[in-house]
Amino acid sequence: MVKQRADLTFKYNLKRGRHGWLRLTPAYSIKVVQQILENHPHITYVLDPFSGTGTTGVVCAENNINCDLVDINPFLVWFARVKVANYQNEHLQNAQEGVHSICEYVANVTEMSDLWVPSIHNINRWWSEDRLIVLAKIYHALNRQFPTPSPAKDLLNVAFCNLVINWSNAAFNHQSLSFKDNSNQQLTLFDEEQQILRQFSSIAQRIIAAARTPLKGQVKVIQVDSRKIPFPATGTYDCVITSPPYPNRMSYIRELRPYMYWLGYLKSGREAGELDWQAIGGTWGIATSKLKTWQPNEQRISFPGFDEIIGEISQRSLTLANYVHRYFIDILTHIKSVYAVLSPGAEVFYIVGNSRFYNTLVPVEQIYANLLETCGFVDVDVRILRKRNSKKELLEFMVSAKKPES
Ligand SMILES: C[S@@+](CC[C@H](N)C(=O)[O-])C[C@H]1O[C@@H](n2cnc3c(N)ncnc32)[C@H](O)[C@@H]1O
Known part of the structure; x- marks a missing residue:
């Protein structure tokens, strides 16, 4: 069979x-x-x-x-x-320090005006307004930390991609994706920001660890x-x-x-x-x-x-x-x-x-x-x-x- x-x-x-x-x-x-x-x-x-x-x-x-x-x-x-x-040790070290600085920056800077968000159609179907703000802050901080392309930035961009999908309403329950309604599961903005940052850091650690193997x-x-x-x-x-x-x-x-x-x-x-x-x-x-x-x-x-x-x-x-x-x-x-x-x-x-x-x-x-x-x-x-x-x-x-x- x-x-x-x-x-x-x-x-x-x-x-x-x-x-x-x-x-x-x-x-x-x-x-x-x-x-x-x-x-x-x-x-x-x-x-x-x-x-x-x-x-x-x-x-x-x-x-x-x-x-x-x-x-x-x-x-x-x-x-x-x-x-x-x-990846050289220096790249991994930069990525490691980068995650730390990004998380610290996002947690401590309260006012961020003009945050960039992508022009994806019907964006709030993907992310609630609050989540979108946290993701946009992390993205802003990542690009502030690494203004030009680099191996460390690449690794953190991969971590960021994981983050955007994990915190989206997308559900992979078919050969491709659909949307779930998460509107009742929101934590307070502060708690959610903490959780998203913790997850960003742990995904980045996992990626950096795997990048060590030549x-x-x-x-x-x-x-x-x-x-x-x-x-x-x-x-x-x-x-x-x-x-x-x-x-x-x-x-x-x-x-x-x-x-x-x-x-x-x-x-x-x-x-x-x-x-x-x-x-x-x-x-x-x-x-x-x-x-x-x-x-x-x-x-x-x-x-x-x-x-x-x-x-x-x-x-x-x-x-x-x-x-x-x-x-x-x-x-x-x-x-x-x-x-x-x-x-x-x-x-x-x-x-x-x-x-x-x-x-x-x-x-x-x-x-x-x-x-x-x-x-x-x-x-x-x-x-x-x-x-x-x-x-x-x-x-x-x-x-x-x-x-x-x-
Ligand atoms: C089934 S996926 C390959 C998955 C891959 N084996 C993996 O493990 O990730 C097919 C790929 O073909 C690519 N593709 C489609 N048309 C193509 C073309 N004309 N030339 C080159 N790549 C193409 C798609 O972008 C997609 O990444």
Whole structure:
């Protein structure tokens, strides 16, 4: 029987040093990457073209394997860089002293006028007015303490991201987030400020402690589109380990919004939609309206039955049919691009989930297998990893393949 296997999801990472620095629901488990590396001891240079929070990079670096990470989202690129960096004692000391000064400043300065808050739509749905003031004070104090970018500031910004989500009304009870009503649970402003500051300090301590462990392998994080992967400066990759977005309408921007607005990566809803449109599988805001008029380019998906799948979905929704169609055209473009930067004999491992639209099951894993073959890969294999939720047909798979030796 196929099980849900929480140990193969982001949940497994939460208490494991750097891996637990920030929750991203679609992040995969470090176990997935570890097992691939263990079973393929010859691997020397890994590419993750959809790197998200950088799980692949950290595991590779822990195993003294070099790795390049690629993501299109500027916040995730920043975050992965912070996660894979090596920190000197001086950086950690600065971070340590910084937390202390920030907490002292916020606790002692009563009057702060013109506090900046992000321009996120309907902000009080995220944070009550009082909480927002405390968070804005901490953010102000953090930037006052560290006016310019630095490794210590990066670590404290990660702690701050945890804080904004912990004290928000967001509830992660679905594949993405919703809002809970906390209006009856407010403490007095003073008590709450104390609690928030204590939590900021303890999260920062946890992050600083994990940053002490050095990483051995070299990891580069590049902000590019994985449909146009650049050649690495040295050599070619002998392995791809990745989990691309699934065609399930999950929006990364949607889940990452609070961090992206606070840290200045987003300034408006329109910008959020534009970013989602550039990402594979994005459907947030303006991305949805653009899908309505989307037309396929000259590339064809050769998977038998693909046109019927699209036809069936379009009977219920043309937008969703376009969504699925565009997704696979993008993945095809990506696979062609990845093939070019691999050495002969390189192996690729894609962790993907299937999806359902109305009554139509999209066999995502089989379509990936077909696209890999079409692009010249051999030894294509599909394995079930786990069940994704109580609906028994929604599963996660590992699709692997090899670039021919010559
Ligand atoms: C399933 S997540 C990866 C999660 C990652 N394995 C982890 O453990 O955090 C997919 C990632 O693909 C990125 N992405 C989407 N479209 C992209 C594109 N065209 N080029 C590069 N990255 C893209 C998203 O920003 C997201 O971070």
